[in-house]
Amino acid sequence: MENRENEVRRNECGSSDVFAVTGILGYSGRYMAREIERLSGRVLGLTNSPDKPNPDGWRLCPLCWDDPDSLAESLRGCRSLINTYWVRFNTRWFSHAQAVERTKVLFEAARRAGVTRIVHVSITCPDARSSLSYFRGKAVLEKELEGLGVPYSVLRPAVLFGEEPGEDILINNMAWVLRHLPVVGVPGNGKYRLQPIHVRDLAALAVREALREDGKNNVVEAVGPETYTFYELFSMLGRVTGCRRPVLSVSPWIAYAAACIMGIFHRDVMLTRDEIRGLMEDRLHVEGVPSAGSIRLSAWAEKHAAELGKTYACEMARRKRS
Ligand SMILES: NC(=O)c1ccc[n+]([C@@H]2O[C@H](COP(=O)([O-])OP(=O)(O)OC[C@H]3O[C@@H](n4cnc5c(N)ncnc54)[C@H](OP(=O)(O)O)[C@@H]3O)[C@@H](O)[C@H]2O)c1
Numbered sequence: 001m002e003n004r005e006n007e008v009r010r011n012e013c014g015s016s017d018v019f020a021v022t023g024i025l026g027y028s029g030r031y032m033a034r035e036i037e038r039l040s041g042r043v044l045g046l047t048n049s050p051d052k053p054n055p056d057g058w059r060l061c062p063l064c065w066d067d068p069d070s071l072a073e074s075l076r077g078c079r080s081l082i083n084t085y086w087v088r089f090n091t092r093w094f095s096h097a098q099a100v101e102r103t104k105v106l107f108e109a110a111r112r113a114g115v116t117r118i119v120h121v122s123i124t125c126p127d128a129r130s131s132l133s134y135f136r137g138k139a140v141l142e143k144e145l146e147g148l149g150v151p152y153s154v155l156r157p158a159v160l161f162g163e164e165p166g167e168d169i170l171i172n173n174m175a176w177v178l179r180h181l182p183v184v185g186v187p188g189n190g191k192y193r194l195q196p197i198h199v200r201d202l203a204a205l206a207v208r209e210a211l212r213e214d215g216k217n218n219v220v221e222a223v224g225p226e227t228y229t230f231y232e233l234f235s236m237l238g239r240v241t242g243c244r245r246p247v248l249s250v251s252p253w254i255a256y257a258a259a260c261i262m263g264i265f266h267r268d269v270m271l272t273r274d275e276i277r278g279l280m281e282d283r284l285h286v287e288g289v290p291s292a293g294s295i296r297l298s299a300w301a302e303k304h305a306a307e308l309g310k311t312y313a314c315e316m317a318r319r320k321r322s
Contacts, residue, residue, distance in 0.1 A: 012211045013039040019210055020044045020075055023084035025052040027167060028160060031203035032082050033058060044078060065102050068109055075113035080210035082119045088315060089272045096133040100140050111150050118152045119209045120145060125283040132274050135283060153209035157222040158284040162198045162300055165308040174234060175309025178243040185250035185258060187276050190231030193285035195223035201293025225291035226298060230279060240301045241308055252276050268314045
């Protein structure tokens with residue numbers, strides 16, 4: 001069945017078709033680019049960080065935010081644009097508001113270049129009225145696509161995991177906490193839910209959408225096959241890593257303070273106040289939608305139990321390489 005699907009996609013993907021991918025030297029963008037290559041398509045990586053390591057040897061083009069004409073020129077001839085460009089949390093150097101403005105410039109450049117489809121990675125439960133700038137910014141960008149006039153697909157993942165432990169941040173660092181602390185505190189009651197999706201499932205979805213030729217818009221709740229409460233997620237990771245710990249409910253402020261201390265220890269931002277609020281508002285869960293992926297977090301975690309959480313995954317260290 002899977003081989004048949006692969007064959008169909010390969011036929012849909014001409015070897016001269018070029019797909020532009022942002023975040024190609026980041027996390028999920030790299031898997032999307034690999035998926036395109038697997039189907040014999042060609043990849044153009046659009047990046048802000050041409051000095052980052054490029055072990056796959058992607059053809060790269062700088063993202064010239066101040067020069068929309070050259071941005072449009074670099075996209076000319078591309079069949080689709082897959083956009084992962086974003087920032088996890090606001091910093092002094094880069095913010096959600098800036099990411100929103102730049103992404104608008106990118107969308108407009110894609111329109112002018114005649115790109116036939118935009119695949120944009122968003123988040124579960126985007127919300128234009130939210131006080132959380134992550135979810136608000138994502139809603140603004142979805143709205144922007146609605147008015148752009150270019151067929152689009154929006155993918156809304158909750159949280160990513162895989163392919164190797166430590167490539168993702170949240171799941172790995174939850175396992176790291178279990179390995180290193182005698183007891184774990186979850187903010188509030190821990191009953192808010194998450195539906196993690198494997199990065200390869202998300203990549204396959206992105207490329208499937210990038211190949212669409214029907215001109216229709218599509219919004220996909222890109223959630224994985226398993227749903228966990230935050231509490232259950234710690235329990236499952238504790239079981240598979242052999243580090244079962246008491247999981248206690250604590251006030252969000254205590255959880256935040258503990259995350260800050262661990263963050264300082266690693267010169268990182270482990271979890272922000274907004275991320276805690278997003279979790280507690282149940283925003284990483286969508287009710288009653290089918291799974292968009294097939295790889296189960298529990299099976300993946302069991303397979304990688306020996307390495308999962310052995311090393312802390314540091315967001316800030318990744319950015320230093322930018
Ligand atoms: N990771 C998750 O668990 C998760 C969950 C839900 C939704 N999403 C969404 O999925 C998309 C891809 O996520 P990802 O984790 O694969 O993204 P990522 O690799 O962390 O970031 C994608 C690209 O955005 C740019 N970027 C990220 N942080 C930056 C910073 N601090 N300063 C400057 N540029 C920065 C970088 O572009 P350059 O390399 O060109 O500099 C990076 O390659 C995002 O839109 C995200 O909102 C992710």
